[in-house]
Amino acid sequence: xxxxxxxxxxxxxxxxxxxxxxxxxxxxxxxxxxxxxxxxxxxxxxxxxxxxxxxxxxxxxxxxxxxxxxxxxxxxxxxxxxxxxxxxxxxxxxxxxxxxxxxxxxxxxxxxxxxxxxxxxxxxxxxxxxxxxxxxxxxxxxxxxxxxxxxxxxxxxxxxxxxxxxxxxxxxxxxxxxxxxxxxxxxxxxxxxxxxxxxxxxxxxxxxxxxxxxxxxxxxxxxxxxxxxxxxxxxxxxxxxxxxxxxxxxxxxxxxxxxxxxxxxxxxxxxxxxxxxxxxxxxxxxxxxxxxxxxxxxxxxxxxxxxxxxxxxxxxxxxxxxxxxxxxxxxxxxxxxxxxxxxxxxxxxxxxxxxxxxxxxxxxxxxxxxxxxxxxx
Amino acid sequence: xxxxxxxxxxxxxxxxxxxxxxxxxxxxxxxxxxxxxxxxxxxxxxxxxxxxxxxxxxxxxxxxxxxxxxxxxxxxxxxxxxxxxxxxxxxxxxxxxxxxxxxxxxxxxxxxxxxxxxxxxxxxxxxxxxxxxxxxxxxxxxxxxxxxxxxxxxxxxxxxxxxxxxxxxxxxxxxxxxxxxxxxxxxxxxxxxxxxxxxxxxxxxxxxxxxxxxxxxxxxxxxxxxxxxxxxxxxxxxxxxxxxxxxxxxxxxxxxxxxxxxxxxxxxxxxxxxxxxxxxxxxxxxxxxxxxxxxxxxxxxxxxxxxxxxxxxxxxxxxxxxxxxxxxxxxxxxxxxxxxxxxxxxxxxxxxxxxxxxxxxxxxxxxxxxxxxxxxxxxxxxxxxxxxxxxxxxxxxxxxxxxxxxxxxxxxxxxxxx
Numbered sequence: 001x002x003x004x005x006x007x008x009x010x011x012x013x014x015x016x017x018x019x020x021x022x023x024x025x026x027x028x029x030x031x032x033x034x035x036x037x038x039x040x041x042x043x044x045x046x047x048x049x050x051x052x053x054x055x056x057x058x059x060x061x062x063x064x065x066x067x068x069x070x071x072x073x074x075x076x077x078x079x080x081x082x083x084x085x086x087x088x089x090x091x092x093x094x095x096x097x098x099x100x101x102x103x104x105x106x107x108x109x110x111x112x113x114x115x116x117x118x119x120x121x122x123x124x125x126x127x128x129x130x131x132x133x134x135x136x137x138x139x140x141x142x143x144x145x146x147x148x149x150x151x152x153x154x155x156x157x158x159x160x161x162x163x164x165x166x167x168x169x170x171x172x173x174x175x176x177x178x179x180x181x182x183x184x185x186x187x188x189x190x191x192x193x194x195x196x197x198x199x200x201x202x203x204x205x206x207x208x209x210x211x212x213x214x215x216x217x218x219x220x221x222x223x224x225x226x227x228x229x230x231x232x233x234x235x236x237x238x239x240x241x242x243x244x245x246x247x248x249x250x251x252x253x254x255x256x257x258x259x260x261x262x263x264x265x266x267x268x269x270x271x272x273x274x275x276x277x278x279x280x281x282x283x284x285x286x287x288x289x290x291x292x293x294x295x296x297x298x299x300x301x302x303x304x305x306x307x308x309x310x311x312x313x314x315x316x317x318x319x320x321x322x323x324x325x326x327x328x329x330x331x332x333x334x335x336x337x338x339x340x341x342x343x344x345x346x347x348x349x350x351x352x353x354x355x356x357x358x359x360x361x362x363x364x365x366x367x368x369x370x371x372x373x374x375x376x377x
Numbered sequence: 378x379x380x381x382x383x384x385x386x387x388x389x390x391x392x393x394x395x396x397x398x399x400x401x402x403x404x405x406x407x408x409x410x411x412x413x414x415x416x417x418x419x420x421x422x423x424x425x426x427x428x429x430x431x432x433x434x435x436x437x438x439x440x441x442x443x444x445x446x447x448x449x450x451x452x453x454x455x456x457x458x459x460x461x462x463x464x465x466x467x468x469x470x471x472x473x474x475x476x477x478x479x480x481x482x483x484x485x486x487x488x489x490x491x492x493x494x495x496x497x498x499x500x501x502x503x504x505x506x507x508x509x510x511x512x513x514x515x516x517x518x519x520x521x522x523x524x525x526x527x528x529x530x531x532x533x534x535x536x537x538x539x540x541x542x543x544x545x546x547x548x549x550x551x552x553x554x555x556x557x558x559x560x561x562x563x564x565x566x567x568x569x570x571x572x573x574x575x576x577x578x579x580x581x582x583x584x585x586x587x588x589x590x591x592x593x594x595x596x597x598x599x600x601x602x603x604x605x606x607x608x609x610x611x612x613x614x615x616x617x618x619x620x621x622x623x624x625x626x627x628x629x630x631x632x633x634x635x636x637x638x639x640x641x642x643x644x645x646x647x648x649x650x651x652x653x654x655x656x657x658x659x660x661x662x663x664x665x666x667x668x669x670x671x672x673x674x675x676x677x678x679x680x681x682x683x684x685x686x687x688x689x690x691x692x693x694x695x696x697x698x699x700x701x702x703x704x705x706x707x708x709x710x711x712x713x714x715x716x717x718x719x720x721x722x723x724x725x726x727x728x729x730x731x732x733x734x735x736x737x738x739x740x741x742x743x744x745x746x747x748x749x750x751x752x753x754x755x756x757x758x759x760x761x762x763x764x765x766x767x768x769x770x771x772x773x774x775x776x777x778x779x780x781x782x783x784x785x786x787x788x789x790x791x792x793x794x795x
Contacts, residue, residue, distance in 0.1 A: 041415070056422070067433070217450050230458075230503070233612055233703075236450035266700055269732035275725070276709050298707045301699040 104183035107203050108148035110173065111138050111190050126354040133361050134192050141199045148184065150177055167287025171268045174258060184260050191254040193344040193353060194315075197333070197364045201340055207243070207257070207313070215240060215307035222308070222330070225250045225293060233300035240307035242267065244292075245315040247331060247345070248322040251289050251296070254343045255315040263305055271295070315343045318360070320351045335363060455612045456531060456589065458504045463533040466542045467568055468613065469580035470530045472560050475552040477523045478582070486524055487588050501588035507532050531585050534613045535577065542577030544636050546570065546629075547610045547622045549583040549602060555625065559782050562789045563625050569792070570629045574636070577617060579610040591712055600719030603687060604705040611694050611702070623689045626781055627746065627771040628788050634768050640691070640744050643670040649740040651679055656739070657724035658683045664739045674698045674736040677723070678746045681761045685720040685739070688771045689746040697736045701726065746771045749784065 113131060135151060142149040152173045170189070177187060188203070207214065217236045219227055224246055241264050243257040258264050271291060277284075284290035295302045311317070316333035319326060321344070326332075333342045342360050347353040454460060478486070487499035508525045516522055535541075546567045550560045564580055571578045583595070586605045592598055603622055610620050619641055623629065639645060652666045675698060676691035692698035704710055704726060715722055727734045742748060747763035749770040763770045770788055775781040 060425070063429070230451070232454060232456050232503075233608065233699075235453040237453070263696055266697065266732045269730050270700055270704060273704075273710070273726075273729055275713050279709065279713065294709060295707075298709065299700070299703040301696050301703055 104181045105146060105148040106185045107145075107188060108150060108177065108181050108184045108186075109138055109142055109188045109190060110177055111135065111149065111151045111192065112154050112170075112173070113151050113192055130353055130357050131192060133357055134194065137195050137199075137361075137364075138190065141196045144199055145202045147203070148181060150180070152177070167289070167291070168272045170253070170288055171271045175265065175268050178260055178265065181260070187258050187260065189253070189256050189258065190341075191343065191345070193347055193357070194255060195342050195344075195357065195360050195364060196340065197335075197342055197360065197367065198338050198340050199364075199368065206340055207309070211240070211243075211307070214313060215243065215309055217307055219308070222246060224248055227293070227297050231297075231300055231303055235300070235304045238304045241305040243307050243309050243314075245309050245311045245313070247311055247315075247317065248325045248328070250286075251293050252311070252315060252343075252345070253289050253292070254345050255341055257314075267302065267305075312337070312339045314341050316341060318342060318344055318347075318356055320347065320356070321345045333360075335367060338367070453612070455534065455609055456501060456503065459506055459532060460534050461507050461529065461532045462537075463535045463613070466535055466537075466540065466545075466577035466614075467571060468533050468535065469564050469568065469578055470550070470582055471523075471526055472550070472557070472564050474523045474526065475555075475557045475560055477520065478527060478552045478584075481520060481524060483584060483587060485520075486527060486584070496591075498591070498593050499588040527582065527585070531581065531609070541616055542571075542575065542614065543617065544574070544619045544621060544641075545577035545579050545610060545614050545617050547579045547606055547620055548625060549606050550580060550625050551583045553584065554776065556782060559785055560625075562785055563628070566628050566789060566792065567623070570632050573632055576636070577614055579606075579613055579620075581606050581609065589706075591708055598711070598719075600687060601706065601711055603719075604702045607692055608699070608702045608706065611692070611699065615694065617694060619691055619693050621689065621691050621745070622687075623769060624771075626773065626775050627688055627769050628785060628792065629768065630763070630770045630788065630792055631766055631768050632792060636768070639768060640676065645744065646670050646673065646676070646738055646740065649738075649744045651739045651741060654679070654739065655683060656728045656734070657685065657721055660724065660728055662728035662734070665735060668735060668738060670738075672736060673738045675701060675733075676738045676740055676745070678742040678744070679739050680742055680748070681759075684718075685723050686742055686746050686771075686773075687720050687723060688773060689769055691745070697733060701733055742771075743767060745769055748773055749788070751784075 111134070113135070138149055141147070154169060154173075174187065174189070178184075181187075186203075186208070216222070217240070219225075219229055223229070241259040241261050245252050245255065271288065276291065276294065280290070280294070292302075296306060309315075311331055312333070316339040317331045319332055322328075322331045333339050344351075344353060344356045344360070347356050483499060488502065489497070490500045491497040505528060507529045508522075513522065513525075548563065548567055550563060552560070567578050567580065570576070583599075583602050583606075586602050586609075587593055587595065589605060590598065590601070595602075603624070607620060607622055614620075619636075621636060640649075647670065650668070651664055653663050656662050656664060674693045674695055678686045678689070680686045692702065705722065710722075710726075717725075727737060741760040743760045746769055747767040748761055749763040749772050753762055755764055758764050772781060772784040772788075775784055
């Protein structure tokens with residue numbers, strides 16, 4: 001022991017290490033490692049010794065930052081990609097919080113533009129302006145959080161009308177988008193008459209990190225259609241692949257999430273069938289919405305995969321919609337609660353779309369102005 | 378060892394340090410106090426890292442998401458809410474009850490309800506409670522016991538984790554249209570085959586599903602019951618991979634032929650697959666040239682006239698099969714008022730839904746549904762008719778011709794010989 005003391009400056013510490021360790025072999029091994037360690041250490045000590053503390057603090061801060069923040073932010077995609085360039089043969093890339101090789105963003109927003117066809121008449125100025133506001137709103141949101149955005153033109157709706165199946169364009173667009181973004185996890189369908197009121201909220205924080213807490217799998221608590229609650233073979237232990245909302249009239253597909261999965265592709269395929277539509281096209285006023293309700297009511301493989309979000313979480317209504325139940329707080333946008341999205345559903349049926357979107361766009365600007373931005377104006 | 382408390386030997390310098398630096402952290406540049414400084418740093422550093430790792434590990438363990446997972450939602454159940462755990466993987470009814478059941482009749486088995494809107498039908502009591510063993514012992518009413526055993530049979534599900542069958546043979550039997558002797562032979566045939574290969578058996582009375590239907594004239598939609606029993610089988614054996622339906626007008630002839638090796642094998646399917654043929658006569662939609670044999674969910678034979686043959690078919694326990702079956706029994710599809718036969722309805726589903734078609738192998742009947750024709754000589758071998766050694770002999774149309782009993786007697790004797 002004393003030899004060691006004489007040999008190395010740091011002998012004392014070794015003494016302390018090996019007080020109880022009398023095995024010679026391990027001593028020499030330890031000795032060697034310790035020696036190497038101190039060599040390196042001394043080097044650093046002389047070179048950057050003074051800033052070591054700062055480095056440690058820096059390291060801790062960086063570590064905590066990466067740990068706490070959810071994920072690195074990838075680039076935004078705004079539907080600029082050539083369809084041919086997306087090859088389907090690429091295997092599923094590994095996607096983790098830390099390491100992402102995927103080309104596609106985790107979330108892609110699908111915005112339906114040109115609703116109603118745009119074939120029968122010219123769009124007027126206000127309609128152009130509404131479209132402009134709505135698209136700019138989603139663009140800014142997608143850019144902020146690194147999500148994808150793809151704008152789908154519904155101008156070809158009329159092509160579907162000879163088979164009474166206008167609503168089915170939605171399914172076709174979703175299928176097409178799934179091919180375009182093979183690695184994306186979730187697609188968020190948004191109608192044009194929507195505004196994201198709280199662009200600061202990310203989809204992860206707002207929905208997907210607490211998905212089990214905010215979704216309801218059954219209709220027990222809210223059942224505007226009075227559908228049968230119990231259904232044989234429904235398995236609620238399965239993961240949700242389709243997140244929708246219900247308004248006063250039943251299922252609402254103005255804003256919903258669908259997962260990029262085999263189940264979803266099968267569902268989109270089964271959604272439309274000529275037999276069901278031949279029987280129901282006079283009854284089903286809301287086309288694909290009614291068809292989904294029918295599938296939900298009767299087929300367990302559909303019911304097992306659907307989750308219901310509260311309407312106000314992704315699809316809050318202005319007072320004009322659902323006006324028969326205007327005292328029910330479950331439906332309507334509330335600025336005090338900072339509801340995420342407002343959907344001016346049905347505003348072109350006797351309501352003033354332009355007025356409503358202006359009102360909510362101004363409100364959004366007001367709500368999201370920080371105190372320091374006022375300094376610059 | 379790093380965290381070992383300071384020994385008395387080394388305490389001298391340490392106390393010197395701590396007196397100078399109340400917080401115990403000397404300046405880094407001081408070379409003399411270097412040693413203690415280093416250990417302090419290592420100590421602080423390791424405590425900090427250890428704490429972080431611990432926190433990280435615990436945050437993984439106590440993720441709030443895991444605690445709330447679907448515990449509040451009702452558990453999956455079949456047509457009945459209350460289910461019975463089956464003790465054996467051979468689930469079949471008390472066939473000896475057939476004559477008594479026939480006497481009781483549908484009227485005595487179910488509640489007949491007439492609604493205000495004019496619908497009159499038999500209804501299924503979903504929350505019906507199964508008879509306990511005690512009640513069974515107490516009761517002496519033979520008719521009541523038979524009725525309860527009929528109603529409780531549908532509550533049987535296989536939930537054992539051990540000895541799970543890989544394949545289950547499903548059959549519907551009918552006490553109204555077939556004789557006891559006939560039913561016994563058909564059920565025994567399935568059980569014999571399953572015993573050899575350690576498969577499961579799932580046999581139900583077709584009458585058990587009557588109240589599920591809105592059109593309760595069984596003769597008009599006799600074949601739709603196949604989809605109902607298959608869906609029930611998927612639920613009864615949730616971890617079984619493949620389910621073979623064989624109707625009661627067929628017998629398994631080659632008991633030693635393993636279904637897994639004979640039909641569900643990639644190479645056999647490859648040989649038996651019908652490529653690029655119309656799904657039904659005159660259809661523009663044709664079967665695919667290439668399908669992924671590893672992802673096949675359904676196997677359906679097609680006869681020589683190009684019509685799908687649903688006398689025997691295979692489905693798997695995945696959502697393609699579930700979607701296929703549940704779509705067929707969805708009231709909006711089932712009650713459409715089809716002018717076509719059931720095989721044509723199945724063809725409709727496949728031709729309008731490419732996702733399902735791509736998971737379906739349309740095959741020659743020889744592998745699972747060879748048609749038996751006693752006017753043919755055994756030497757004429759083709760891909761459609763039964764010859765010695767085929768897995769299944771199917772007596773198509775025998776119910777109409779009234780020859781089922783004869784064929785089943787003859788052929789059943791043949792299986793016993795070998």
